[in-house]
Amino acid sequence: MSQWFESAIVRAEQVNDWLSPVRAEALQTLKRASWPTRKTEAWKYLSLRRLEKSEFAQQQESAQITPEIIEGLDSLDLTFVDGQLVDLPADLPAGLSIVSLQNATDSVKQWAGEIIGDIKPERHLFGLINDTLAQHGVIIDVAEGVSVERPIRISYMSSEGSEAHTRVLVRVASNASVTVIEQAQNKHNSLHTSVAEYAIHEQAELTHYGLMMGGGAAMHVAGMHFRLAQQATLNSHLVGFGSELNRLDVDVQHRGEQADANINAVYLLRDAEVFDLHSTIEHEVPHCTTDENVRGIVADRSKAVFNGRIHIHRDAQKTLAELNNKNLLLSREAQINTKPELEIYADDVKCAHGATVAEIDKKALYYLQSRGISREQALVMLNFGFINALVDEMPHSALAEWLRPILRNRFASMDVQ
Amino acid sequence: MSYQIEKALHREYEAGFVSNVASDTFPPGLDEDVIRRISKMKNEPEWMLNWRLKAFRIWQKMEEPEWAHLNYPKINYQDISYYSAPKSMADKPKSLDEVDPELLATYEKLGIPLHEQEMLAGVAVDAVFDSVSVVTTFREKLEEAGVIFCPISEAVHKYPELVKKYLGRVVPQHDNFFAALNCAVFTDGSFVYIPKGVRCPMELSTYFRINEQNTGQFERTLIVADEGSYVSYLEGCTAPQRDENQLHAAVVELVALDDAEIKYSTVQNWYPGDENGKGGIYNFVTKRGVCHNNAKISWTQVETGSAITWKYPSCILKGDNSIGEFYSVALTRGAQQADTGTKMVHIGKNTKSTIISKGISAGRSNNSYRGLVQMHGSADDARNFTQCDSLLIGDKCGAHTFPYVESSNPSAIVEHEATTSKVSDDQMFLCQQRGMDPEKAVSMIVNGFCKEVFKELPMEFAVEAGKLLEISLEGSVG
Numbered sequence: 066m067s068q069w070f071e072s073a074i075v076r077a078e079q080v081n082d083w084l085s086p087v088r089a090e091a092l093q094t095l096k097r098a099s100w101p102t103r104k105t106e107a108w109k110y111l112s113l114r115r116l117e118k119s120e121f122a123q124q125q126e127s128a129q130i131t132p133e134i135i136e137g138l139d140s141l142d143l144t145f146v147d148g149q150l151v152d153l154p155a156d157l158p159a160g161l162s163i164v165s166l167q168n169a170t171d172s173v174k175q176w177a178g179e180i181i182g183d184i185k186p187e188r189h190l191f192g193l194i195n196d197t198l199a200q201h202g203v204i205i206d207v208a209e210g211v212s213v214e215r216p217i218r219i220s221y222m223s224s225e226g227s228e229a230h231t232r233v234l235v236r237v238a239s240n241a242s243v244t245v246i247e248q249a250q251n252k253h254n255s256l257h258t259s260v261a262e263y264a265i266h267e268q269a270e271l272t273h274y275g276l277m278m279g280g281g282a283a284m285h286v287a288g289m290h291f292r293l294a295q296q297a298t299l300n301s302h303l304v305g306f307g308s309e310l311n312r313l314d315v316d317v318q319h320r321g322e323q324a325d326a327n328i329n330a331v332y333l334l335r336d337a338e339v340f341d342l343h344s345t346i347e348h349e350v351p352h353c354t355t356d357e358n359v360r361g362i363v364a365d366r367s368k369a370v371f372n373g374r375i376h377i378h379r380d381a382q383k384t385l386a387e388l389n390n391k392n393l394l395l396s397r398e399a400q401i402n403t404k405p406e407l408e409i410y411a412d413d414v415k416c417a418h419g420a421t422v423a424e425i426d427k428k429a430l431y432y433l434q435s436r437g438i439s440r441e442q443a444l445v446m447l448n449f450g451f452i453n454a455l456v457d458e459m460p461h462s463a464l465a466e467w468l469r470p471i472l473r474n475r476f477a478s479m480d481v482q
Numbered sequence: 483m484s485y486q487i488e489k490a491l492h493r494e495y496e497a498g499f500v501s502n503v504a505s506d507t508f509p510p511g512l513d514e515d516v517i518r519r520i521s522k523m524k525n526e527p528e529w530m531l532n533w534r535l536k537a538f539r540i541w542q543k544m545e546e547p548e549w550a551h552l553n554y555p556k557i558n559y560q561d562i563s564y565y566s567a568p569k570s571m572a573d574k575p576k577s578l579d580e581v582d583p584e585l586l587a588t589y590e591k592l593g594i595p596l597h598e599q600e601m602l603a604g605v606a607v608d609a610v611f612d613s614v615s616v617v618t619t620f621r622e623k624l625e626e627a628g629v630i631f632c633p634i635s636e637a638v639h640k641y642p643e644l645v646k647k648y649l650g651r652v653v654p655q656h657d658n659f660f661a662a663l664n665c666a667v668f669t670d671g672s673f674v675y676i677p678k679g680v681r682c683p684m685e686l687s688t689y690f691r692i693n694e695q696n697t698g699q700f701e702r703t704l705i706v707a708d709e710g711s712y713v714s715y716l717e718g719c720t721a722p723q724r725d726e727n728q729l730h731a732a733v734v735e736l737v738a739l740d741d742a743e744i745k746y747s748t749v750q751n752w753y754p755g756d757e758n759g760k761g762g763i764y765n766f767v768t769k770r771g772v773c774h775n776n777a778k779i780s781w782t783q784v785e786t787g788s789a790i791t792w793k794y795p796s797c798i799l800k801g802d803n804s805i806g807e808f809y810s811v812a813l814t815r816g817a818q819q820a821d822t823g824t825k826m827v828h829i830g831k832n833t834k835s836t837i838i839s840k841g842i843s844a845g846r847s848n849n850s851y852r853g854l855v856q857m858h859g860s861a862d863d864a865r866n867f868t869q870c871d872s873l874l875i876g877d878k879c880g881a882h883t884f885p886y887v888e889s890s891n892p893s894a895i896v897e898h899e900a901t902t903s904k905v906s907d908d909q910m911f912l913c914q915q916r917g918m919d920p921e922k923a924v925s926m927i928v929n930g931f932c933k934e935v936f937k938e939l940p941m942e943f944a945v946e947a948g949k950l951l952e953i954s955l956e957g958s959v960g
Contacts, residue, residue, distance in 0.1 A: 106549065382877070392889075397859055400890040407883040408551075409902050412874035416902040420885070422857070424892040 067100045067117035070194075077197035082167070083174055087182045091196030098190055107188070110370040110402045111341040115310055116284055121228030121256055132220035133250060137463035140218035140246065143203055147222070148229025148257070150201050160211030160241070166202035166232060177204050181234050184262040184292045186345070189314055191286040195230050195260040202232030205245070207269075209238040216244035216272075216461060223255035223283060233261035235271075239294075242270040244461065249276065251283035251308075260288040265297040267321065272460060273301040277313055278471075280338065284310040293353075295321030302459050303330035304468070306475075307338030307367060315344040319353040319381070328357040329455040333472065334367035334399070335479045341370040346388075348381040348414075355386040360452050364395040364479035374406040375416060382411050388418040393425060393451055395479060441477065448476040495753055498723030501588040501693050505612065507566040510696060512559055514538060517666055520565050524635045524669075527642065537655035537665030544659045550821040551850040551882055554727075554764065554790050562729055564667045566612040566694040581617060592720060594689050606631055608672045608688045610701055615670045620684065627683050629713075630675040634702055637673035644675055648706050652735035652770050652798070660731040660766040660792075664700050668733065671701035676711035676742070685714045685940055690732075692721035692752075692763070698729035705735070707742035707777075714745040716943055719787070721753040725761045727789060736771030736779055740801065743778040744771065747943050751950065752787035757845070759817030762789025769793065775801035775830070782938045784947040785812040785820060794852065796825035799833035799864075806835040809935040813951060814847035814879070823853035823884075828861035828894065837868040840932050843879035850882040857894035864894040872902045873931050925951070 101108035433443035570582035606620035615633030755762025797806030872881035913923035
């Protein structure tokens with residue numbers, strides 16, 4: 066049993082605010098839950114050993130850290146430092162409202178209280194922990210028919226020895242559109258659980274970035290959960306750099322016909338980094354589409370875990386769903402565990418998944434070297450070529466431009482045998 | 483159309499009759515005494531009994547696995563009888579003429595004639611009836627070639643060294659819940675040994691039949707192919723049609739030494755239960771083979787029966803350049819549930835594996851593929867290709883895929899693909915438009931879907947398998 070988990074339950078009993086009903090329910094479930102071990106299917110490849118005995122400072126001054134600047138990205142910035150919301154954007158465009166969890170007005174509490182914790186599936190243990198412990202969070206509401214041009218960027222920062230639980234709730238009303246960037250930049254020894262829930266209403270459109278770009282000793286368990294109404298569109302771009310313990314659960318629920326979800330994910334791991342991506346796509350109604358592309362490059366002693374599940378419910382006829390996972394394994398000490406799952410209960414559907422694991426094509430490497438390109442450069446080129454298609458698809462070119470040199474540096478530092 | 487297919491699937495189970503054979507059956511229940519009695523019935527040496535008891539003690543501490551995508555009421559292991567043998571077999575008939583004619587008639591009815599002269603030349607059969615082997619044909623001819631093919635209970639006496647050396651080496655007692663149970667209570671099964679450099683002159687075959695009520699069948703098969711040898715082994719099974727569920731927990735161990743090749747084919751046709759899921763066999767089987775250097779093991783299975791199928795024929799590719807293959811057709815209908823697939827564990831260098839799995843679900847059934855491909859750090863230049871296709875017939879069934887891929891060798895290449903489709907209206911239209919009747923069209927489409935697997939089956943089995951599917955889909959006039 067985990068000391069940390071026990072202390073979390075004790076602390077959870079003391080939290081009291083307007084979300085208490087949600088918290089109490091989650092706590093009930095948590096108390097019956099058991100701490101994951103290797104035998105727990107959802108945690109088969111990711112050890113929680115380090116967290117089990119960890120202790121973190123509960124109350125501390127929020128450190129003075131500011132998020133990295135992304136040049137050319139004119140964003141509305143929200144910043145969490147050690148779980149506290151330190152920065153909220155002023156002068157918001159018409160039709161966009163952003164309030165902290167604590168300052169929510171009665172009318173916000175009314176609608177938000179109904180869906181908070183409801184979009185996130187109950188099975189996520191750390192989601193439940195977040196339910197009970199996240200006292201800081203933000204509620205974003207985009208009014209009907211409003212297109213928010215400037216992307217909303219949420220930064221997660223942590224200082225040494227901190228424990229943080231943050232919560233994000235986004236409602237995109239019908240015919241509205243918005244871009245939300247979640248960016249984790251934690252590097253220090255710390256624990257962060259983040260849960261973001263997105264309700265995308267009829268014909269609304271969400272462009273989402275989940276940049277899990279912390280690293281080092283930072284432990285981050287994140288949940289990004291999306292619910293799509295009729296003809297809603299989700300475009301999500303995920304980047305995982307891994308850390309000593311880095312886990313992301315992505316859930317998409319198709320609740321209205323003709324909803325469309327596109328998910329692109331890349332993970333690029335080096336040293337002893339670990340990244341565990343679990344995605345579950347629930348097709349509950351007919352005529353929806355999903356296209357999920359996941360690519361990973363795993364070097365040094367790092368370990369990648371991918372579990373991609375597509376679940377077609379009985380009524381979800383005429384579904385089109387595809388999932389693709391491709392991996393490059395660059396080192397003998399590195400490891401890839403992938404499991405693309407299909408669970409299908411409707412007959413008139415088209416579903417496919419594929420997964421591959423291989424090393425860099427030696428012939429391609431030889432070709433480049435024979436044309437006078439150094440081995441190191443050639444490797445960077447080939448690695449880049451492998452994931453570039455997914456970076457290219459990012460609709461915000463400022464983000465893609467900012468990301469490319471970071472990726473290039475990462476490739477250059479990977480040791481290829 | 484789907485209504486017509488549904489209707490077609492209400493076919494009778496042809497092997498569902500009961501043979502009227504007087505039997506010695508243990509009362510239900512399982513404890514150490516029962517195991518001692520089984521061992522005594524088989525006249526086993528001390529070491530065998532101790533091996534069983536060790537397995538039993540391990541089993542008592544184990545928990546029944548729950549990870550499979552299956553739904554069935556808890557099995558009460560004390561309600562099952564662990565030994566049943568036809569009375570007539572007690573005085574060990576020396577030849578076929580002394581065997582109870584009712585027993586022979588049973589096999590006759592199943593289409594498995596045991597008189598050698600009536601058989602298709604080239605197949606030797608070991609017929610297992612409940613807990614004992616009734617007869618093993620063509621033994622003399624096989625002995626000429628040096629091939630040992632006999633009931634495992636006999637091998638324990640005649641070839642104790644071989645049995646001791648290999649039994650439990652591939653599937654140890656503590657391997658899993660059902661294997662441990664099998665180790666404790668197994669009653670019969672086949673033992674095969676192919677000496678060095680010998681190519682077995684005929685196909686070997688075992689036919690398993692459950693007859694007695696409330697019994698479980700726990701057979702154990704051990705096949706050892708010595709260096710450079712080759713054997714093709716076939717397995718078939720049926721059971722009477724009854725309202726209660728019966729347990730079948732078998733273990734099959736294959737050892738392919740350097741340069742050897744084993745081809746193992748199964749047509750599994752246990753009683754599947756009725757349309758509403760009443761009755762049927764619970765089939766929990768552990769099958770695994772070890773490949774040494776340059777060896778090859780090929781599993782081919784056609785799974786049409788059983789209420790519950792839990793079965794993962796696996797290959798441990800230990801030796802360099804060894805090859806593992808898995809070809810499977812699993813058809814579920816009515817309320818059947820199947821969770822089946824394979825494990826390919828690549829340890830040696832330059833090892834190769836191929837997995838082709840075809841799942842067909844109809845009625846209210848659920849059909850899952852569950853597989854593992856594991857590339858160890860030592861498996862340089864290893865290669866795997868996996869293809870899992872599902873075909874859904876009707877909108878009340880389910881088809882699922884749970885493939886695990888674990889790789890820790892950069893030079894190893896793993897590819898996995900899965901697709902799901904249905905018998906489409908377009909395909910049906912095309913066939914019908916060309917004058918084919920719809921029944922034939924469905925049968926053709928399904929056969930085409932399974933072709934890659936059927937071509938791996940030995941000839942007689944391929945015919946039987948094709949027929950089985952055809953019967954299943956008969957009358958699907960749309």
